[in-house]
Amino acid sequence: MAECATYGTVAVLQINNPPLNVLGHDVRSQLMSGLQQALQDKAVCSIVIMGKGQTFTAGADVKEFGTEKVFWEPTLHSLVEAVSASTKPVVTAIHGTTLGGGVALALASHYRLADSSAKMGLPEVQLGILPTCGVTQRLPRLVGLQTAVRMVTSGQTQSAQQALTAGLLDKVVTDDLLKKAVGFARSVDVRGLEARRVSSWTVPGADRAEDVLDAARKTLVRRSRGAIAPLTALQAIQASLLPFETGMKREAELGRYLWTSWQAAALRYAFFAERTVKRWHIPRNKNVNYRTAEPMDIKSVGVLGAGTMGVGITISLLQAGLKVVLTEVNKAQLDKAVSLIQRSLEGKSGGKPQPMQLRATTDYSQLREVDLVIEAVFEDLALKKKVFQQLDAVTNPRTILATNTSGLDIDQIAAATQRPDKVIGTHFFSPAHVMRLLENIYGRHTSVETIATAMQLGATIGKVGVLVGNCPGFVGNRMKGLNFTEAMFLLEEGAEPQDVDKALEEFGFAMGPFRVSDLAGGDVHWRRRIQAGLTTEHGPPPYTPVLYRQGNRYSPLADMLCMQGRFGQKTGAGWYRYKSGSRTALPDAEVHRLIHKHRQDHGFQRRNISSQEIVERCLFPLINEGFRILEEGLATGPQDIDVIFLLGFGWPRHTGGPMYYADKVVGLGNLLQSLEKYRAYHPRSAHWVPSSLLRKMAAQGTSLSIWAAGSRL
Numbered sequence: 001m002a003e004c005a006t007y008g009t010v011a012v013l014q015i016n017n018p019p020l021n022v023l024g025h026d027v028r029s030q031l032m033s034g035l036q037q038a039l040q041d042k043a044v045c046s047i048v049i050m051g052k053g054q055t056f057t058a059g060a061d062v063k064e065f066g067t068e069k070v071f072w073e074p075t076l077h078s079l080v081e082a083v084s085a086s087t088k089p090v091v092t093a094i095h096g097t098t099l100g101g102g103v104a105l106a107l108a109s110h111y112r113l114a115d116s117s118a119k120m121g122l123p124e125v126q127l128g129i130l131p132t133c134g135v136t137q138r139l140p141r142l143v144g145l146q147t148a149v150r151m152v153t154s155g156q157t158q159s160a161q162q163a164l165t166a167g168l169l170d171k172v173v174t175d176d177l178l179k180k181a182v183g184f185a186r187s188v189d190v191r192g193l194e195a196r197r198v199s200s201w202t203v204p205g206a207d208r209a210e211d212v213l214d215a216a217r218k219t220l221v222r223r224s225r226g227a228i229a230p231l232t233a234l235q236a237i238q239a240s241l242l243p244f245e246t247g248m249k250r251e252a253e254l255g256r257y258l259w260t261s262w263q264a265a266a267l268r269y270a271f272f273a274e275r276t277v278k279r280w281h282i283p284r285n286k287n288v289n290y291r292t293a294e295p296m297d298i299k300s301v302g303v304l305g306a307g308t309m310g311v312g313i314t315i316s317l318l319q320a321g322l323k324v325v326l327t328e329v330n331k332a333q334l335d336k337a338v339s340l341i342q343r344s345l346e347g348k349s350g351g352k353p354q355p356m357q358l359r360a361t362t363d364y365s366q367l368r369e370v371d372l373v374i375e376a377v378f379e380d381l382a383l384k385k386k387v388f389q390q391l392d393a394v395t396n397p398r399t400i401l402a403t404n405t406s407g408l409d410i411d412q413i414a415a416a417t418q419r420p421d422k423v424i425g426t427h428f429f430s431p432a433h434v435m436r437l438l439e440n441i442y443g444r445h446t447s448v449e450t451i452a453t454a455m456q457l458g459a460t461i462g463k464v465g466v467l468v469g470n471c472p473g474f475v476g477n478r479m480k481g482l483n484f485t486e487a488m489f490l491l492e493e494g495a496e497p498q499d500v501d502k503a504l505e506e507f508g509f510a511m512g513p514f515r516v517s518d519l520a521g522g523d524v525h526w527r528r529r530i531q532a533g534l535t536t537e538h539g540p541p542p543y544t545p546v547l548y549r550q551g552n553r554y555s556p557l558a559d560m561l562c563m564q565g566r567f568g569q570k571t572g573a574g575w576y577r578y579k580s581g582s583r584t585a586l587p588d589a590e591v592h593r594l595i596h597k598h599r600q601d602h603g604f605q606r607r608n609i610s611s612q613e614i615v616e617r618c619l620f621p622l623i624n625e626g627f628r629i630l631e632e633g634l635a636t637g638p639q640d641i642d643v644i645f646l647l648g649f650g651w652p653r654h655t656g657g658p659m660y661y662a663d664k665v666v667g668l669g670n671l672l673q674s675l676e677k678y679r680a681y682h683p684r685s686a687h688w689v690p691s692s693l694l695r696k697m698a699a700q701g702t703s704l705s706i707w708a709a710g711s712r713l
């Protein structure tokens with residue numbers, strides 16, 4: 001856990017708690033007793049604290065949060081204060097990714113050394129808590145307000161070089177950190193100790209504090225979108241302008257406020273959910289799971305289709321060091337793609353991809369020897385089936401064939417091949433080299449090896465893979481579609497696009513549904529609705545009521561815009577208008593007139609709609625659908641749905657995701673009541689019918705987390 005050794009006059013305390021040296025109770029206890037021993041040992045003049053293995057420490061043990069253990073003495077706070085009060089110089093020697101409590105220990109030490117490859121960060125706000133243990137008081141004294149605000153409120157890591165420049169480190173070394181730290185510790189003088197205590201310093205540049213804090217506040221109000229931790233952290237940093245002890249009291253108060261907030265619990269849940277989804281199983285056959293599966297070794301991947309998605313996927317694969325054969329029938333498109341890929345990789349790594357790593361070709365037969373192919377052609381079932389038939393003919397029979405589709409039937413695509421067991425859906429989100437989510441979809445015949453391979457590939461390329469079953473739209477788009485449907489009904493009843501967007505942006509989404517639609521292009525979904533027989537290019541299908549399609553209430557507003565060529569940003573007009581070259585959504589009187597006329601034509605009485613109703617009507621049907629998905633066994637558990645929404649659809653992280661939000665914030669009983677209420681008003685929308693799983697849970701007074709804990713392996 002923590003080992004103590006002496007090197008002449010230097011005592012070295014080394015954390016040894018693999019894999020990440022987190023500061024659980026045992027580690028804290030052993031560090032504390034090591035420190036006390038070193039202080040009592042007359043032969044010891046100085047002390048080094050460092051870590052063994054891949055990192056100094058990833059900080060506090062998050063698994064202890066929400067349990068009593070986190071308060072057991074020595075707490076992290078006591079340990080940090082003991083280091084700060086040490087009567088012998090303490091040198092912290094940092095390597096790897098050092099986070100949270102690790103940085104707190106370093107700040108309380110008298111000297112800070114780091115390996116040149118080290119990184120340091122304060123991810124606490126991402127867990128909804130405050131970097132306490134004096135971090136918000138010592139850090140500004142050391143690096144100034146501006147850097148402290150940036151580090152604490154963003155949670156981003158700093159490289160060793162950046163930390164040195166900022167004044168956070170005293171020295172950066174290369175090779176043999178232990179030897180260099182011991183050498184350094186030997187050279188420091190106990191007589192200078194008082195002056196080395198950061199708590200006795202004042203914040204540099206305090207005369208400009210008001211400007212810095214005001215500017216930061218404005219940015220954070222805009223960026224945090226309802227998350228309380230970043231702005232609370234700013235208040236704590238502001239307190240560093242007060243005497244140290246007063247600031248520490250303020251830090252403790254603010255720390256308690258965040259520690260007990262529902263957002264901290266939600267963010268902690270999100271942290272573990274992202275890691276839980278890799279432990280997948282198939283709900284209808286639990287024997288098929290991550291433990292029983294053996295992935296194929298993937299060294300080379302073919303990407304078919306060099307459009308936006310194909311380019312993003314190729315970049316992700318190359319960045320992970322895989323060999324890629326990029327295939328595209330259109331030579332001009334292929335050349336354009338290669339140049340985009342090269343530019344993107346040059347920007348990141350400072351070098352072009354090795355020629356042997358990327359082979360670009362118009363010849364399908366070049367895919368013969370790859371281990372796996374990801375098809376990324378246009379979203380059209382007939383086209384994909386044709387492509388899969390060809391792929392089946394040209395590739396090695398052991399090659400896995402993956403389709404990048406956002407909702408088409410995997411079984412139909414697999415049926416075009418002689419190897420349905422080797423066919424799987426890999427739904428990347430755009431831009432594919434940036435978005436961390438990979439929704440993997442198994443079909444009726446997909447083998448366990450194929451599933452394990454797709455999940456493994458996701459991890460290899462730095463994505464969070466979530467396994468789901470096959471249904472129209474899979475999990476993400478099946479649920480998300482309802483949000484847009486209801487948003488349009490709200491327009492019919494009296495809201496304007498900007499009202500709906502504002503309410504959902506205030507809830508925490510980066511963009512409301514109409515701004516998202518304009519960004520993505522309204523024509524994409526219009527084509528899908530045409531394919532599904534819901535509409536035609538010229539209006540409703542013959543003999544079809546305008547407001548009722550396929551057994552449900554229907555709003556034709558989006559179709560009406562598309563019929564006018566208003567596809568969103570790319571055409572300069574959609575739900576909003578856009579000045580040439582600008583992405584700023586401007587309310588458009590023409591759209592308002594169109595909506596107004598539609599209301600008049602169909603007898604809608606315009607009424608004022610509250611933000612609360614907008615949020616509930618856009619989100620509750622989506623959540624209800626999540627319960628249906630769980631009931632149908634299409635997701636391993638609620639965490640899987642939440643991760644899809646957090647990473648793929650910009651769901652505000654501080655609410656934990658749709659299922660967590662329903663369970664812990666809204667409450668299942670309240671959700672059920674609201675669904676019943678809206679159902680009474682809107683009987684022609686099937687999405688208001690509560691799922692039987694939700695009904696059952698609400699009746700039993702149980703929670704989704706208890707249900708999930710019982711179902712997960």
Ligand SMILES: CC/C=C/CC(=O)SCCNC(=O)CCNC(=O)[C@H](O)C(C)(C)COP(=O)(O)OP(=O)(O)OC[C@H]1O[C@@H](n2cnc3c(N)ncnc32)[C@H](O)[C@@H]1OP(=O)(O)O
Pocket residue numbers: 019020022058059060061062063070076097099100101102123124127131132272275276
């Ligand atoms: C008392 C109040 C004071 C609080 C101060 C703090 O220190 S708060 C905690 C600050 N630290 C963090 O938030 C660290 C979060 N961890 C990470 O960002 C990443 O894990 C990493 C350190 C960048 C490493 O990433 P990598 O991809 O290499 O590994 P994983 O994320 O998959 O993690 C491996 C397993 O370790 C578990 N884990 C990671 N960090 C912690 C932690 N701080 N406490 C407890 N457990 C942690 C993670 O859950 C993985 O576990 P599995 O069981 O394998 O899923």
